[in-house]
Amino acid sequence: MAKGESLGEFEYLVLLAVLRLNDDAYGMRVRREIAERTQRDVTIGAVYATLERLTAKGLISSEMSDPTPERGGRAKRSFHLTGVGIRAVNRSRKELESMLEGLAFPLPRGSR
Amino acid sequence: MKPPMLARMLLLAVAGEGESEFVAGDLHEEFIYLCATRGRPAGSRWYAWQVVRSVVTLLALRMRSGEALHVVSGLSVAVPLLLLDRLWCFVHSQIPLKDGLSRAPGFLAVNLVCVCICAALCGSAARSFQRAILIAAATAVSATFALWAASGYTSAAYVWLMLLLVPASSLLVFTWRKFV
Numbered sequence: 001m002a003k004g005e006s007l008g009e010f011e012y013l014v015l016l017a018v019l020r021l022n023d024d025a026y027g028m029r030v031r032r033e034i035a036e037r038t039q040r041d042v043t044i045g046a047v048y049a050t051l052e053r054l055t056a057k058g059l060i061s062s063e064m065s066d067p068t069p070e071r072g073g074r075a076k077r078s079f080h081l082t083g084v085g086i087r088a089v090n091r092s093r094k095e096l097e098s099m100l101e102g103l104a105f106p107l108p109r110g111s112r
Numbered sequence: 113m114k115p116p117m118l119a120r121m122l123l124l125a126v127a128g129e130g131e132s133e134f135v136a137g138d139l140h141e142e143f144i145y146l147c148a149t150r151g152r153p154a155g156s157r158w159y160a161w162q163v164v165r166s167v168v169t170l171l172a173l174r175m176r177s178g179e180a181l182h183v184v185s186g187l188s189v190a191v192p193l194l195l196l197d198r199l200w201c202f203v204h205s206q207i208p209l210k211d212g213l214s215r216a217p218g219f220l221a222v223n224l225v226c227v228c229i230c231a232a233l234c235g236s237a238a239r240s241f242q243r244a245i246l247i248a249a250a251t252a253v254s255a256t257f258a259l260w261a262a263s264g265y266t267s268a269a270y271v272w273l274m275l276l277l278v279p280a281s282s283l284l285v286f287t288w289r290k291f292v
Contacts, residue, residue, distance in 0.1 A: 028138035044138055045166025048131060049173050064134070070144060072114075074137030 007092045013038065014050045015089050018060060018079050025079045027051065051079060059085035113152070115143045119160040126167050128174035135170070139163070185234035185247045186254035189227055189278060193258035196223050201263055220270050227255060227274065228281040235282030236289055244286040248279035 007015065017033040018025040031047045034040060054060045065076045081089070114120075120136070127135050139159055146155035174180050200219045231251040238244035255278045259271055 026138065027134060028142050031138075032142075043165045043169070044135060044162055045169035045173075048135060048166075049169045052173055052176070067137075070141055071137035072140035074133050074140065076137060077134040 007088055010046070010050055011054060012089075012092050014047065014054065015059065015081065015085060018085075019081055019089065023078070026076050030079070054085070055079075057084075058082060059088050113144060113147055115140060115159045116156045119156075119163040122167070123163045123170075126174070127170045128177055128180075130177060131170060131173060135166075181234065181237055181243065182246045182250035185231070185282070186250040188230045188234055189251045190254035190258040192230055193223060193227050193255065194261060196226060197258070197262040220266065224270070224274060224277060228277050231278045231282040232285040235285040238282075238286045241286075244283055247286075248282045251282050252279040 013034050014030060017030045017037075021029050021033060027044055027047055030051070031042050031044055034042050034047070051060065051062075055062060059082060060079045061082050062077050062079045065078060067073045067075045123136055123139070124132050139162060143155045143159045146158050171180075175184070196219075200223075203219075231248075234247050234251065235244060238247050252275055255274050259266060259274060
């Protein structure tokens with residue numbers, strides 16, 4: 001695997017959120033999904049910066065929808081995983097599982 | 113119900129053309145949701161805080177998408193010109209009776225070539241004609257500023273050459289890349 005193809009932690013979270021939300025994956029829903037599930041205080045700027053980076057890597061694609069009144073008359077940009085993105089998620093999961101294998105959680109306090 | 117005006121203005125100022133539409137839409141949607149569930153003050157606070165915390169990332173996004181290329185172009189012309197001016201000042205100060213007199217034409221020619229190369233590189237990064245025009249204008253403005261801030265005496269011919277050649281080289285390289 002070439003350098004730059006591996007996923008960062010937040011990139012992985014964003015990809016999983018896009019995957020979970022399916023057709024409803026747009027910036028604010030992705031932000032809320034990550035915030036609710038991980039209890040992290042995530043900003044919309046960080047989410048869009050990551051979505052942009054994942055788009056540049058070819059892991060997700062986006063499309064614009066029509067403006068709606070509940071969005072103040074603004075359009076929505078929805079995201080979907082591409083085939084490359086799905087392969088990247090599968091690979092990251094495999095790597096993570098391989099690293100976690102044999103470890104007992106939660107780790108005891110003070111262990112090194 | 114509208115989000116706080118100052119935060120909206122800040123968002124429009126920092127987000128690029130592409131991002132401002134859907135980022136503002138997303139924030140507006142969440143603002144309405146928060147106003148309905150937690151009240152308007154909480155919604156406004158949340159909106160403003162999101163915008164403030166996203167300023168750096170949205171600006172970085174704008175830079176990466178090439179929208180702030182005119183700012184980079186301006187800096188990449190003004191900074192080398194000012195640094196070269198400082199360098200020639202130092203060189204002149206080492207020559208007795210030369211300090212404060214008009215600059216040697218050779219030095220000015222080096223300035224001109226360096227700045228034209230910088231402007232041409234910036235012009236080559238433009239993707240549309242409008243962006244190329246914007247970059248050329250930014251290079252001309254920053255060259256004017258750098259010439260004004262330069263400490264040494266410069267002839268009118270040098271100033272005119274600089275103001276003509278810098279934007280021209282930026283536009284020429286853009287045209288060359290587009291049509292060749």
